[in-house]
Amino acid sequence: MIDQTFKALADPTRRTILAMLRDGDLPAGEIAAHFPVAWASVSHHLSVLKEAGLVLATRDGQFIRYSLNTTVVQDALQHLLEIAPRRKERRNA
Secondary structure, X not given: OHHHHHHHXXXXXXXXXXXXXXXXXXXXXXXXXXXXXXXXXXHHHHHHHHHOOOEXXXXXXXXXXXXXXXXXXXXXXXXXXXXXXXXXHHHHO
């Protein structure tokens, strides 16, 4: 799962979407309106984020609202923090 998370985070458009969701849920249409690309492209980015567990999708009538899955984001940060001390130790060796 962590590989999929970091692969999803590698794209700047997906990182922008995550930053947009930091302040709260947004419908897919509002997210798509922020980007000068086809709806299908934004839909693909949302799908990658959802598959990586970085966002949650909830149906709200005829709309789908996306929210940031903070648990997965925290897990990714924890993974990075676990790696950081090892690199520092190698430099001192």
